[in-house]
Amino acid sequence: MSGPLLKVENLTKHYPLGAGFLKNKMPVIRAVEDVSFSVEPGETLCIVGESGCGKSTVARLLMRLMEPTGGRVLVEGTDIAGLKKGALRASRRRMQMVFQDPFSSLNPRLTAGEIITEPVENFERLSRKQRHALAADLLRKVGMSPEMIHRLPSEMSGGQRQRTAIARALALEPSLIIADEAVSALDVSVQAQILNLMMDLQQRMGISFIFISHDLSVVEHIGHRVAVMYLGRIVELAPCGALFAKPVHPYTEALIAAAPVPDPERVRPDVPLEGEVPSPINPPSGCAFHPRCPLAIARCRAEVPPLIPMADGRVVACHVRAPATGAHEHPSAMVDPTLSGEIASIR
Numbered sequence: 001m002s003g004p005l006l007k008v009e010n011l012t013k014h015y016p017l018g019a020g021f022l023k024n025k026m027p028v029i030r031a032v033e034d035v036s037f038s039v040e041p042g043e044t045l046c047i048v049g050e051s052g053c054g055k056s057t058v059a060r061l062l063m064r065l066m067e068p069t070g071g072r073v074l075v076e077g078t079d080i081a082g083l084k085k086g087a088l089r090a091s092r093r094r095m096q097m098v099f100q101d102p103f104s105s106l107n108p109r110l111t112a113g114e115i116i117t118e119p120v121e122n123f124e125r126l127s128r129k130q131r132h133a134l135a136a137d138l139l140r141k142v143g144m145s146p147e148m149i150h151r152l153p154s155e156m157s158g159g160q161r162q163r164t165a166i167a168r169a170l171a172l173e174p175s176l177i178i179a180d181e182a183v184s185a186l187d188v189s190v191q192a193q194i195l196n197l198m199m200d201l202q203q204r205m206g207i208s209f210i211f212i213s214h215d216l217s218v219v220e221h222i223g224h225r226v227a228v229m230y231l232g233r234i235v236e237l238a239p240c241g242a243l244f245a246k247p248v249h250p251y252t253e254a255l256i257a258a259a260p261v262p263d264p265e266r267v268r269p270d271v272p273l274e275g276e277v278p279s280p281i282n283p284p285s286g287c288a289f290h291p292r293c294p295l296a297i298a299r300c301r302a303e304v305p306p307l308i309p310m311a312d313g314r315v316v317a318c319h320v321r322a323p324a325t326g327a328h329e330h331p332s333a334m335v336d337p338t339l340s341g342e343i344a345s346i347r
């Protein structure tokens with residue numbers, strides 16, 4: 001396959017706060033605004049941001065669990081908006097989701113074996129023997145004993161439930177798994193086991209992941225690239241190492257500074273992140289981060305900053321740190337030519 005596995009272009013989701021013929025005059029919740037990115041085969045793209053930044057809405061739009069207000073989602077070059085029911089079902093085989101709370105996302109009345117094979121049986125009939133063999137194989141793949149096949153979710157630990165959810169996602173041999181806060185409800189030691197399992201599956205099976213989290217220490221561990229979202233928009237998208245070593249957007253900088261550091265030798269800069277995320281019903285004008293930003297200038301209140309490519313392959317939306325005009329050298333002139341295709345797809 002040439003080109004990205006997934007390409008998202010100008011994805012937007014607004015919810016009107018009302019219905020009927022007055023709908024167009026009602027205020028709207030701007031959950032996702034003009035979001036663009038791509039995911040390559042075998043890549044893990046992490047999406048981070050505070051609660052309410054729109055990252056979970058992006059996940060649901062990608063799975064077409066809701067319709068976008070605007071923009072396109074291309075899976076292996078095909079726009080999923082134009083797919084009829086049968087083709088959409090086939091496309092969903094390629095993308096699976098793992099949710100935050102495995103206890104509520106697993107049917108409590110089904111055994112592990114039934115949970116794991118259920119997605120396949122939506123597409124094809126399996127004999128009892130085939131079902132058993134498939135479930136046992138997938139349980140082994142996620143590091144569980146096939147003897148767990150008859151266990152109910154209530155008879156499993158949190159880690160075993162999440163492994164079962166991952167086994168179910170793997171059953172349809174997807175190219176992409178969207179993990180939405182998939183380890184947030186687990187103990188730290190179990191989190192590490194599940195993250196290592198995901199990275200191992202990626203190496204063995206070449207699966208791509210979109211890993212959505214508010215926890216930067218987890219993201220630093222698992223991500224190849226990171227998209228930072230603030231109030232529905234991507235404000236910085238960078239290779240993981242570059243983002244954590246040298247965040248450019250003031251919001252990224254503050255998020256990283258606020259994250260706990262497990263290494264006592266490693267000192268994080270003191271960049272306070274004050275105040276709450278503003279309401280997406282009435283977002284601040286210009287750069288939505290300006291009421292909380294220590295670097296804000298007059299222009300920040302008036303103009304939404306565009307995403308500007310930087311020399312190291314990242315894109316940043318900030319009038320001060322990544323000015324589109326007025327800099328000694330336009331940042332796009334510094335772009336590594338090997339990265340220009342990727343940047344073009346992000347923008």
Ligand code: SF4
Pocket residue numbers: 249250251287288289290291293294295296297300305317318319320321
């Ligand atoms: Fe701060 Fe202005 Fe940059 Fe927004 S555009 S992050 S307000 S400096």
